[in-house]
Amino acid sequence: MKDKSIKTLKMFGLGFLEPLIRIFSGEEPAKNGKIFFTRALLPLLSIFVFIAIWHAGAMALYNSEADARIEKAREEQGEEAAIAMQECIESGDISCQPNTLPSPAQVYGAFQALCQDHQSISEKKDDFKERVSETNEQREAQGLDPITYTGRPSFLDQIGTSLKTVFAGCLLAMFIAVPIGIIIGLSPSLRTSFNWLIQILKPVSPVVWLLLVFMIVKTVITDPSLDKSFIISFISVGLCAMWATLVNTSMGVSTVDKDFINVAKVLKLNIGQNIFKIILPASLPLIFTGLRITVSVAWMVLIAIELLAQSPGLGSFVWEEFQNGANDSNAKIIVAMFVIGLIGFLLDRIMLSVQNMMSFNKGMA
Amino acid sequence: MQTQLQAVPTMPEPVARPDMLVCQDLKKVYPTPTGDYVVLDDLQLSIKESEFVSIIGHSGCGKSTLLTMIAGLNEISGGQIIVDKDPVREAGPDRAVVFQSPSLLPWLTALQNVMIGVKQVFPSASRAEKEEICKYYLDKVGLGNDFHKRATDLSQGMQQRVGIARAFALKPKVLLLDEPFGMLDSLTRGELQDVLLEIWQKEKITAVAITHDVDESIFLADRVIMMTSGPYAKIGDELEIPFERPRNRKEVLEHPDYYDYRAYLLNFLNH
Numbered sequence: 001m002k003d004k005s006i007k008t009l010k011m012f013g014l015g016f017l018e019p020l021i022r023i024f025s026g027e028e029p030a031k032n033g034k035i036f037f038t039r040a041l042l043p044l045l046s047i048f049v050f051i052a053i054w055h056a057g058a059m060a061l062y063n064s065e066a067d068a069r070i071e072k073a074r075e076e077q078g079e080e081a082a083i084a085m086q087e088c089i090e091s092g093d094i095s096c097q098p099n100t101l102p103s104p105a106q107v108y109g110a111f112q113a114l115c116q117d118h119q120s121i122s123e124k125k126d127d128f129k130e131r132v133s134e135t136n137e138q139r140e141a142q143g144l145d146p147i148t149y150t151g152r153p154s155f156l157d158q159i160g161t162s163l164k165t166v167f168a169g170c171l172l173a174m175f176i177a178v179p180i181g182i183i184i185g186l187s188p189s190l191r192t193s194f195n196w197l198i199q200i201l202k203p204v205s206p207v208v209w210l211l212l213v214f215m216i217v218k219t220v221i222t223d224p225s226l227d228k229s230f231i232i233s234f235i236s237v238g239l240c241a242m243w244a245t246l247v248n249t250s251m252g253v254s255t256v257d258k259d260f261i262n263v264a265k266v267l268k269l270n271i272g273q274n275i276f277k278i279i280l281p282a283s284l285p286l287i288f289t290g291l292r293i294t295v296s297v298a299w300m301v302l303i304a305i306e307l308l309a310q311s312p313g314l315g316s317f318v319w320e321e322f323q324n325g326a327n328d329s330n331a332k333i334i335v336a337m338f339v340i341g342l343i344g345f346l347l348d349r350i351m352l353s354v355q356n357m358m359s360f361n362k363g364m365a
Numbered sequence: 366m367q368t369q370l371q372a373v374p375t376m377p378e379p380v381a382r383p384d385m386l387v388c389q390d391l392k393k394v395y396p397t398p399t400g401d402y403v404v405l406d407d408l409q410l411s412i413k414e415s416e417f418v419s420i421i422g423h424s425g426c427g428k429s430t431l432l433t434m435i436a437g438l439n440e441i442s443g444g445q446i447i448v449d450k451d452p453v454r455e456a457g458p459d460r461a462v463v464f465q466s467p468s469l470l471p472w473l474t475a476l477q478n479v480m481i482g483v484k485q486v487f488p489s490a491s492r493a494e495k496e497e498i499c500k501y502y503l504d505k506v507g508l509g510n511d512f513h514k515r516a517t518d519l520s521q522g523m524q525q526r527v528g529i530a531r532a533f534a535l536k537p538k539v540l541l542l543d544e545p546f547g548m549l550d551s552l553t554r555g556e557l558q559d560v561l562l563e564i565w566q567k568e569k570i571t572a573v574a575i576t577h578d579v580d581e582s583i584f585l586a587d588r589v590i591m592m593t594s595g596p597y598a599k600i601g602d603e604l605e606i607p608f609e610r611p612r613n614r615k616e617v618l619e620h621p622d623y624y625d626y627r628a629y630l631l632n633f634l635n636h
């Protein structure tokens with residue numbers, strides 16, 4: 001029971017909870033307490049230290065910007081204006097607040113505001129649905145498309161869109177990179193001939209891929225009902241992110257243990273059996289290592305691509321807030337930054353557990 | 366047990382059996398950056414049907430090279446190898462190999478590892494029949510309770526047992542073993558030697574086993590073949606081991622001739 005739960009935890013990347021379980025089952029409390037302290041409490045502590053430094057830094061920036069404003073008022077409009085400015089800043093009036101790095105508290109406030117915003121938008125959506133349900137039924141009967149909500153998406157909707165794009169991009173990357181990787185991996189001459197192309201294309205910036213995809217999609221897809229910006233962004237994400245999987249797959253296939261190849265030879269497996277029974281299973285661990293890199297690269301380039309393609313998602317959220325320049329815009333951008341980081345971390349953890357499941361050396365049954 | 370020491374190492378076979386494996390003028394050249402390296406040259410060897418032969422020789426003399434050539438996993442540079450009247454061209458299940466490392470497919474269970482070969486060799490057998498064959502051999506190597514264990518969950522010794530079962534289940538004409546117990550501790554090694562001989566006793570498959578261990582070579586084989594050191598290695602000498610079969614470790618060790626055989630082999634290796 002205990003060992004099983006530890007194994008499960010480890011599989012999900014929650015290995016730092018292991019000592020806690022051991023303590024509860026009465027196993028060397030002193031030693032495991034120490035391990036828990038270093039593995040779980042110290043990281044927490046470091047987060048607190050980070051927030052404290054951030055808070056202090058934000059305060060310092062705030063004060064220096066406030067001083068600058070007061071000084072500027074004094075120089076341009078005299079002593080009275082300076083005092084007025086100081087009072088205005090101290091009163092917390094929005095019109096004269098220094099606009100700088102937001103403090104942790106402000107960011108938390110923005111986070112709450114975003115959650116509330118999501119709630120109100122969801123309510124609006126439900127309301128809208130109710131109101132148009134009858135009309136939509138009629139339209140459906142007439143063979144027309146239903147009316148859909150076209151209002152502003154909430155922050156959570158944007159996250160959903162981004163996740164959808166990344167998922168589609170990674171699937172695309174997988175379906176392109178794994179088969180090509182296997183074919184290249186099987187033949188040394190193909191590998192050398194493709195190597196250059198891969199080496200040249202791999203470092204190309206996401207922006208260029210986006211433009212390239214844009215050029216092609218624009219001409220190929222003429223149906224207006226299709227969501228072009230979504231198509232463009234997920235294809236670009238896939239193209240940027242697939243290289244790690246491609247390289248790892250071809251490496252995995254070309255470096256299959258010589259013993260396994262000998263087994264295949266002695267058994268006279270045909271090429272299909274050889275690929276599906278020996279080569280593919282043997283290279284699965286490396287393929288999944290590649291996919292894990294692909295997922296993290298996809299998430300990283302996604303923000304930039306959404307920003308440029310103006311497709312909805314976290315990227316455009318960040319860009320819009322930046323352009324918007326409202327009082328809490330900076331704080332919202334930082335909320336987005338943490339959300340992006342956290343989701344990236346979670347995606348990586350998921351891929352890590354999949355990867356662990358796939359590696360046969362660990363003896364996962 | 367009453368057997369007499371043969372004064373001459375090579376004695377005529379009591380029953381004339383046909384040759385199962387013949388190497389004629391066998392040559393192996395490895396191209397290296399500093400020129401060709403001739404490992405084997407003009408090597409002659411013939412092994413009778415149902416004979417168990419072991420090969421000893423210094424490290425690097427070309428024993429594995431010879432074995433992989435017989436298996437068809439290594440190109441022949443000159444001469445030829447004939448297995449049951451057919452010259453060897455490529456690898457095939459009629460020459461099963463047990464390597465030093467068990468080389469099981471780690472993503473499969475013990476049963477599946479044997480099954481993948483059985484499916485190739487008996488394509489027309491029913492599913493139940495194939496499973497019957499796999500289970501029979503796994504049971505014979507002492508893994509009757511571990512059919513569905515993953516290869517990675519088995520100990521080295523158990524993995525090598527699966528390797529032996531896998532080889533026998535192919536019903537090969539020749540069984541090739543390259544230091545099959547080299548990676549095991551001496552206790553496990555002894556157990557596996559017994560397991561190997563026990564199955565071999567039933568199947569009587571022509572077998573060639575490479576070993577570094579003089580005692581192992583005597584215990585297993587009807588004939589020990591001694592290879593000269595490379596380059597240009599060939600067969601240096603041979604020694605018949607006429608102990609009765611089935612063999613029992615204790616009886617073999619206590620046999621009055623045992624130490625003479627042992628001394629003979631060690632003498633060859635030390636000169």
Ligand SMILES: Nc1ncnc2c1ncn2[C@@H]1O[C@H](COP(=O)(O)OP(=O)(O)OP(=O)(O)O)[C@@H](O)[C@H]1O
Binds near residue numbers: 397402404424427431
């Ligand atoms: N692919 C190769 N290319 C070049 N030289 C090789 C190759 N394989 C083996 N050799 C050389 O051929 C010689 C014989 O090798 P082989 O592995 O057959 O020896 P061995 O008798 O099996 O040795 P050991 O007892 O250590 O296993 C060695 O000197 C080795 O360095």
Ligand SMILES: [Mg+2]
Binds near residue numbers: 428429430543
């Ligand atoms: Mg060897």
